Amino acid sequence: MKLLILDRDGVINYDSDAYIKSVEEWIPLPGSIEAIAQLSKAGWTVAVATNQSGIARGYYDLATLDAMHERLRALVAEQGGEVGLIVYCPHGPDEGCDCRKPKPGMLKTIAAHYNVSLTNLWFVGDSLGDLEAAKAVDSQPVLVKTGKGEKTLGKTLPVGTLIFDDLAAIAAELIHN
Ligand SMILES: O=P(O)(O)OC[C@@H](O)[C@H]1O[C@@H](OP(=O)(O)O)[C@@H](O)[C@@H](O)[C@@H]1O
Numbered sequence: 200m201k202l203l204i205l206d207r208d209g210v211i212n213y214d215s216d217a218y219i220k221s222v223e224e225w226i227p228l229p230g231s232i233e234a235i236a237q238l239s240k241a242g243w244t245v246a247v248a249t250n251q252s253g254i255a256r257g258y259y260d261l262a263t264l265d266a267m268h269e270r271l272r273a274l275v276a277e278q279g280g281e282v283g284l285i286v287y288c289p290h291g292p293d294e295g296c297d298c299r300k301p302k303p304g305m306l307k308t309i310a311a312h313y314n315v316s317l318t319n320l321w322f323v324g325d326s327l328g329d330l331e332a333a334k335a336v337d338s339q340p341v342l343v344k345t346g347k348g349e350k351t352l353g354k355t356l357p358v359g360t361l362i363f364d365d366l367a368a369i370a371a372e373l374i375h376n
């Protein structure tokens with residue numbers, strides 16, 4: 200099974216230091232919807248693993264978060280593709296949950312859902328915590344330069360991290376190689 204897991208903010212949509220607090224603030228990055236649709240039509244299952252501490256912080260509620268994800272699904276469907284399982288961590292940094300990246304709990308949940316191995320499974324993110332979550336379960340850390348990616352580039356990355364400009368470049372690589 201061809202499974203790809205994506206971080207959300209900074210990979211699929213623009214991120215903000217003020218958090219993405221509404222459907223109106225949830226704006227796809229250029230080419231990201233098309234990239235997901237092309238991957239889907241090429242036989243890839245595209246899942247999402249996203250930290251959403253804004254829930255714990257009270258910045259937005261679960262209904263708003265679900266509305267953002269329905270918007271994502273609708274936009275990809277308009278392009279003939281579909282989005283797989285979307286898993287989010289609603290907890291705050293101090294709650295000690297098992298799902299907040301850099302912990303790999305969400306990656307484990309997605310892999311178990313599809314009954315696939317995490318080994319060498321590509322996880323695409325823009326933050327160091329995304330890459331560390333991948334490394335923790337022997338998945339393949341993949342950094343995009345969108346969102347916080349350029350800033351993350353200046354940090355010490357897990358050995359073997361792959362680097363791409365954006366999600367469109369990743370789709371081109373996976374579909375054509
Ligand atoms: O990139 P993903 O995982 O999809 O989502 C990241 C968001 O949950 C937010 O995560 C926050 O980090 P803290 O949760 O406050 O440490 C900040 O980085 C925000 O700028 C960002 O929008």
Ligand SMILES: [Mg+2]
Pocket residue numbers: 206207208209210214324325326346
């Ligand atoms: Mg992100």
Ligand SMILES: [Zn+2]
Pocket residue numbers: 288289290296297298299
């Ligand atoms: Zn959590």
